Amino acid sequence: MKRALVCGAGGFIGSHIVKRLNKEGFWVRGVDLKFPEFSDTAADDFVIGDLRDQALCASVIDRRFDEVYQLAADMGGAGYIFTGDHDADVMHNSATINLNVADACRRRNVKRIFYSSSACMYPAYNQEDPQNPNCAESSAYPAAPDSEYGWEKLFSERLYLAFNRNHGMECRVARYHNIFGPEGTWTGGKEKAPAAICRKVAEAPSGGSIEIWGDGAQTRSFLYIDECVEGTLRLTRSGHAGPFNIGSEEMVTINQLAQMAMEIAGKKLRIEHVPGPLGVRGRNSDNRLISDTLGWAPSQALRAGLEKTYAWIESQVQRNTRKSAA
Numbered sequence: 001m002k003r004a005l006v007c008g009a010g011g012f013i014g015s016h017i018v019k020r021l022n023k024e025g026f027w028v029r030g031v032d033l034k035f036p037e038f039s040d041t042a043a044d045d046f047v048i049g050d051l052r053d054q055a056l057c058a059s060v061i062d063r064r065f066d067e068v069y070q071l072a073a074d075m076g077g078a079g080y081i082f083t084g085d086h087d088a089d090v091m092h093n094s095a096t097i098n099l100n101v102a103d104a105c106r107r108r109n110v111k112r113i114f115y116s117s118s119a120c121m122y123p124a125y126n127q128e129d130p131q132n133p134n135c136a137e138s139s140a141y142p143a144a145p146d147s148e149y150g151w152e153k154l155f156s157e158r159l160y161l162a163f164n165r166n167h168g169m170e171c172r173v174a175r176y177h178n179i180f181g182p183e184g185t186w187t188g189g190k191e192k193a194p195a196a197i198c199r200k201v202a203e204a205p206s207g208g209s210i211e212i213w214g215d216g217a218q219t220r221s222f223l224y225i226d227e228c229v230e231g232t233l234r235l236t237r238s239g240h241a242g243p244f245n246i247g248s249e250e251m252v253t254i255n256q257l258a259q260m261a262m263e264i265a266g267k268k269l270r271i272e273h274v275p276g277p278l279g280v281r282g283r284n285s286d287n288r289l290i291s292d293t294l295g296w297a298p299s300q301a302l303r304a305g306l307e308k309t310y311a312w313i314e315s316q317v318q319r320n321t322r323k324s325a326a
């Protein structure tokens, strides 16, 4: 039986990867500071522990896993990453986790680690035109990420690739672009744009309004969780280290995303533009390299994923409303 370790298994993407590995018949160990919030873990063994602790890392990486998925990170949406209040934590916590996991795997002769980097590592100067951002993998240097979160991702992707060169490991690096879907953080300050917008639309009374940070003309693309998991597994099992973008090429403005959520909800709401943390002006995945190399790229329309996500967030909102009324 194949064995996998998922670091960050209590988080959004990690918990979905555990489910998929479980379906494939893997024996799966998950590690996280917390259990998944919205459903029971599908892991065979789940360790609550802090991956910043070297001893904990050594104790969970106690055997030769066939695949390790390293998704644990101190992260959140724009409201967490761009305010500057969490910069030291984001850099220190995530870098320490990656240093520990890479080294503990090397000591156990675990070869294949998947690492989730982020599109946030791309240079801000290539993402100023909202209609024409450049996020080709080759555009990463000279480096100029717009957040400390992006700088840490750049450091850690280089760390894993250096372990490949110097320690004969087979690490795989993806640069995720805005992953969304059911069972993702949707409230509390760490949620990202699609979840935040779905929540605002679900909570607004008909004829009311929702707030959008900035003028809403900033562009992004959003990848549904199932395609993220598919791309992650394909890359991990491929003969290519990357880095590769794993993202959608369907770029929309934040205003268009909000309109789509309102159409799905069947609600007509006013959009109020308010000041808030924004990030770069434009960003889109560039899937040429992953298509050419792996013969695969995400293809699902944003609308299909947003319909499923809206339905799930609406059910969460209704549950919370019932709870506070009781």
Ligand code: NAD
Residues within 6 Å of the ligand: 007, 008, 009, 010, 011, 012, 013, 014, 031, 032, 033, 034, 049, 050, 051, 052, 070, 071, 072, 073, 074, 075, 076, 093, 097, 116, 117, 118, 119, 175, 176, 177, 178, 179, 180, 185, 192
């Ligand atoms: P998430 O916050 O839901 O999951 C991360 C998990 O890591 C959390 O459950 C958290 O408790 C855990 N964690 C944090 N510090 C830890 C520690 N010290 N020890 C053990 N566990 C710890 O985030 P996600 O959306 O599932 O993202 C997973 C990975 O993908 C992260 O590395 C993130 O940076 C990367 N990524 C995500 C997106 C996205 O849109 N969701 C985009 C780009 C990159």
